[in-house]
Amino acid sequence: MNDLTFSGWSGVTILLVYALLMLGVGVWSYLSDKKSGTNMQETMSGYYLAGKNLGFVALFFTLYATQYSGNTVVGYAASGYRMGYAWWMSVPYMIIIIGGYLLFAPRLYALAKRHDFLTPTDWLEHRFNSKAVSLLATVFMVWGLGNYLLEQLVAIGQGVQGLTAGTIPYQVAVIFFVIVMVIYEWLGGMKAVAFTDVIQGISLLVGLTAMLVGGFVLTGGHFGEVASFIATNAPEKIAVPPMKVNNQWFSMLILVGIGAAVYPHAIQRIYSAESERTLKKSLSRMAWMPLVTTGVVFAIGIISIQIFPGLDKMGSEQLVGLFANKVAGLGGFYYFMMLLLFGGIVAAVVSTADSVLLSLQSMVSKDIYGRYINPSAPDTKKIKVGKIVGLIVVAFLIYIAWNPPGTLFEIFVLKFEILIQIAPAFMLGLYWDRLSKWPVFIGMLSGGALAGIMTWTGHKTIAGWYGGVFGLVLNITICVIGSYLVSMSAEEQMKNQKTSAL
């Protein structure tokens, strides 16, 4: 993304406008809270879950903008280019996340309202009443989220540097957007995050529409001719995928479908819904969004096979930049639309990063400080500790991003593989009274270890199946067999039933 015809100061301007909008939302959240006298920012549930009162528009966009990051555009277009039509898999695997939600969200929502859950660990604590399970799950989530945040910070730097053709250097971009993000988040908590997500989500949608229009113009609207071109010049990209790719396709459906639904920030959005009706309405609309998000990005990747033939792996990573450059070259209107696209990409990264950071802070406030260090502290103090630790974590991640350690860097790569290991405790725990704490603990630990070892030893997939899936299967097996082996009194089982009963 380094040689854009429209880069430079126009890029800087759109980012500044965007940053001002975000800050404006933060100030608005703060002032409206003060004015209404609800003091939302002073209670844990007010600050971290917007008072569990998010309406349809805010909830829908916060689900959307959090789920899709800048990588969904930049990285996925490159994958589509390299893989060809088989990359269509990115559309169903984003859709099936809603299926993942349906496995547990209906009951969890009701329980969360009744028992006033704030973090994912609150449910685990409520169900298993085990320090070991709560602590391990918290460690996994903080670790996974930290790595996820690191990835977003790097993406902000690269995206902005690319957009402005280096006018804003990588480091300045990261620091600038982190400051903006932290200010609006400190001012308004989840309310500010959700309402900036509305702006960020709309920017992303506008950008994608601009991209699609650009693609349509560049190909003259002849998508069929693109297919014929690929069939002649790159037949492997249009051929029926081999078994290995199909296995990968299906394992992504499982991994993303279950994994993305149990992301801590995804779970906290379930808690934040104003009502069941709002939540299900938002999720039902979300089921269509991948078609207009990853579906559009897939189309750009495919079209680019004809427009930019012969790019290598590094070259294909620059695809969105090349594409935008070509579209911008069509004239003033397109130039402006491509600017919006890049604003949208940066917005998408920031909107994911802010949600991850807030979720991380909430776990520090509630699950670590509030549970083990100073349970009797007032909410304002817990929130303050969360904010400050969050800032320290961000500073550490920025340091890592600039000085990647030579060894053990893989520690910072594990995300999904680790986060998905809390899924059995969540999903089985909701419906199966026999599930007991030790098998859950050992299952989670073993699943995480297996997935971690596979990734570290360079066996990210075996025959197309991901390490995270193997870890998950091991985890579930231990949970189920272990729970049958552990004896459980009728009284205990009855107690479990009560904790998850509607």
Added chain:
Amino acid sequence: MRKVKEPIKKPWIWIVMIAILVLGVPWYFPDSAVNPIILGFPLWAFVSVIMTVVLSWYLSYLCMHEWNIVEDEEEGQNGEVQ
């Protein structure tokens, strides 16, 4: 008052969902299934696109019609009559 509905309680929901997913993965096509090209998609991918749209519709339907746990209670509190 409407009945309480929870998706996990109905096995058919999950059987149909898995069927849609499995049919959407192109493992059952012969190598010749590239042609015809329909709307810019090879045949196998076109079938996958159709299954993807079905999946969106199905999940969207399930959210709105097979999930009803505390809604009546909540909407009642809000003073809305359904």
